Amino acid sequence: MTVFIGAIIVLAGVFGGYVLSHGHIAALWQPFELLIIGGAALGAFVISNPSHVAMATLKQLPSLLFQKKYTKSFYLELLSLFYQIFNIIRREGLITIESHVEQPEDSDLFSRFPLITKDQQALNFICDYLRLMVIGDMTSYELENLMDVELETHQMENLAPSHALGKVADALPGFGIVAAVLGIVITMQSLGGPPEVIGLHVAAALVGTFLGILLAYGFVAPISNALEHKAFDESKFYECMKTCILASVNGMPPQVAVEFGRKTLPSDIRPNFYELEECVKGIR
Structure with a gap:
């Protein structure tokens, strides 16, 4: 929704100011200039980026x-899931979660948290590291190093589309100049x-220069x-x-372990201590 609102503000500000200055909107309609700029930008995007x-x-x-995916309710569900998992581990031992980890889609534990189970990547992340905890051959430092490597790769993959579009944005004014030069060639003719x-x-x-910018x-x-x-x-x-x-691996009680996670969250979506406690009580 904010994308639409921002686009409307941009268009209203630019074209509204142009019309109020007694400009004619029809003069800005240059489809062939758009074709030159858009085609060049698309071609450059395809050339400079791998298919994935x-x-x-x-x-x-x-x-x-x-709507934004990572909301307060989403994090409350995530932290409640972890509380439930850590509580089972504390009471019954690590081996008891093995069946849940191996078949999370059939697990009555994971089925209580639909927002998390719908995110396949997140579910795989949770199950992979719980599986490593069950194996029990890794220290917390080794586990942390492995997580850091995976999260670094994950972040690089997630940022690649942003960086690709940023390069296109840098090139668009130049393509606008290309369209303008071609327009001057036609003018000279x-x-x-x-x-x-x-x-x-x-x-x-x-207009070609204007559209590129x-x-x-x-x-x-x-x-x-x-x-x-x-x-x-x-x-x-x-x-x-x-x-x-x-x-949890370092021996923190379930309530403290999820509190560690809560503290990492940005203030605008971070549930407070009592909200998390009430949610955990409901799950309990």
């Missing part, structure tokens, strides 16, 4: 239109014709930044899981 980054970018873009025809060609050339700084660069924020939100989610698991 291009596909990841296309997959991530629609997610900007939906029309020298000797009626002044109004030459004026139209010059205007079209200038507007698309770069009004749309593509902000979308790149939005994807970057989305990637950091997901990294924080994995950091929270990592902190909870390591706290």
Whole structure:
């Protein structure tokens, strides 16, 4: 929703100011300039990025239109799941969670937390490290190092679409100049014709520069930044899981282990101590 609101503000500010200055909107409609700029930008994007980054970018873009995934209720469910898991481990031993970890889709434990089980990557992360805990051959330091390596790779993959679009945003003003130069070439071909025809060609050339700059700084660069924020939100989610698991491995009681995870969360979505306690009581 914020993407739409921001786009409307950009368009209203730019074109509203232009119209109020007695400009004619029809003069800005130059579809061939858009074709030159958009085609060049798309081609450069395809050339500069491997196919999996291009596909990841296309997959991530629609997610900007939906509500934020990592909300307070999402984290309450995550921390409640960890509390339940750690409580079972504390009372009955690590071996009792093996059946839940091996078949999480059939587990009555995981089925109580639908927001988490719908996220297959998160579920795999949880089950993989619980499985390593069951094996019991790794120290907390070794487990932490392994997590850090995985999370670093995960973050790099998540940031790749943002960086790819950022490069396109940097190039768009240059493609606008390309469109403008081609427009000037056409104008030079029309020298000797009626002044109004030459004026139209010059205007079209200038619109090419305008569109390149507007698309770069009004749309593509902000979308790149939005994807970057989305990637950091997901990294924080994995950091929270990592902190909870390591706290449990280091012998912290279940309530304290999930409190460690709660403390890693940003203030705008972090549940307070009593909210988490009430949620855990409900699960209990």
